[in-house]
Amino acid sequence: MTDKSANAMWGGRFAASPAEIMEEINASITFDKALAPQDIRGSKAHAAMLGETGIIAKGDAREILRGLDQIASEIADGSFTFSRALEDVHMNVESRLKDLIGAAAGRLHTARSRNDQVATDFRLFVRDATDGIIAGIGALQAALVAKAEAHATTVMPGFTHLQPAQPVTFGHHLLAYVEMLGRDRGRFVDARRRLNECPLGSAALAGTSFPIDRAKTAEVLGFDRPMANSIDGVADRDFALEVLAAASIAAVHLSRLAEEIVIWMTPQFGFIRLSDRFTTGSSIMPQKRNPDAAELVRAKVGRIAAAFHNLLIVMKGLPLAYSKDMQEDKEATFDAVASLRLALAAMAGMIADLEPVRDAMRAAAGRGYSTATDLADWLVRELKMPFREAHHVTGAIVKAAEDRGLELENVPIEVMQEVEPRITSGIYSVLSVENSVKSRKSYGGTSPQNVAKMARAWARRLEKEAAGR
Secondary structure, eight states: OOHHHHHHHHOTTOOSOOOHHHHHHHOOHHHHGGGHHHHHHHHHHHHHHHHHTTSSOHHHHHHHHHHHHHHHHHHHHTOOOOOGGGOSHHHHHHHHHHHHHGGGGGGTTTTOOHHHHHHHHHHHHHHHHHHHHHHHHHHHHHHHHHHHHHTSSOEEEEEETTEEEEEEEHHHHHHHHHHHHHHHHHHHHHHHHHHOEEOTTOTTTTOOSSOOOHHHHHHHTTOSEEOSOHHHHHHOOHHHHHHHHHHHHHHHHHHHHHHHHHHHHSTTTOOEEOOGGGOBOOSSOTTOOBOHHHHHHHHHHHHHHHHHHHHHHHHTTOOSSOOGGGGGGHHHHHHHHHHHHHHHHHHHHHHHHOEEOHHHHHHHHTSSSTTHHHHHHHHHHHHOOOHHHHHHHHHHHHHHHHHHTOOGGGSOHHHHHHHOTTOOGGGGGGSSHHHHHHHOOSTTOOOHHHHHHHHHHHHHHHHHHHTTO
């Protein structure tokens, strides 16, 4: 039995070993062992500070650091054994440290509580995950930008209500997601800046009577500063909530793009092709090519948004400072950030892999009277007609085209002149989808010239962001 070991870690107050059901609900080692690298980083910073300030002997500090380095190696090579009886990652590391260096291990916890220890570990983990997500967003943006630049002139239908609206370029459509992801990146960057304060040294909740150097440990761990209030230091999980909120929004953007990939791959649309690298077959239907990667990305939003909701509910009724409820902050967060990073990587791979079927896109772009707005704009420009009147005239011409089974660019001039006698043959210059997209030169518009320029600007921006400038 290892109950004695567990009780020794808790202290002398507890005489009886915990009930089995209490062990079951209380233990967190099955998931918080993921914090082991961060736990060791935090412990090394704390031990070094204790030695430098003279709170513990420098020799003991050196032994602690040596032991922690060995434990880090054991965890890295898989030889470290995590014990459920020791409850959590902190106790597992400290117990192994005692095996390695003896009594000096007990000095590591001087001026520290598991409350500020776990708060520090979790912040480090979320910060590391945020850095990975930011990099993943950048990689997806780069894939989208490259594809957009290659298809700045490829015409496709633009939709509202999933009905043909106006022609756009495929590049312009993809750059819309680049903009969305840019906002996502900004949210993660902002969240990272706010989370980058160090709770270590808050102790249980009230700080410590030892003359610790919190600025030093914060600096060593890469934080901008120590947290200013010890109660807030152990009670706060805003940093995780904010990252999960940003992750939920980003996952929605990925889900929208994934949904479009699924739609575009159907025979009814036939806008894109994906290779075998990102599709699967059917066990019974040999003709099938299923966009499973896109479908799974689309589904990830459920897990990620649920994680945000989960932590929000955990935190909503907690009095200050620390409560054991907060042990429930980790599993869903671990899953959410891993899911988002995987979804970002999968989407970047799909975007690089997919190829548009230009003929299908072009044919669809010309259907549904998608250049009707161009016709109305021509009436305003050339005939000085008020837009509302031009809208009415255009609607009548569209009805005439529909009655004859014709697209707008094929409607005879005589038919148009029956609706508005002043219309000239110059109207045909705006009715093709190619001329329609070329005319959309306003800032943010879909003209190929705009798209190419914007793609190049984004490529330069992404290079600077990747370089940290």
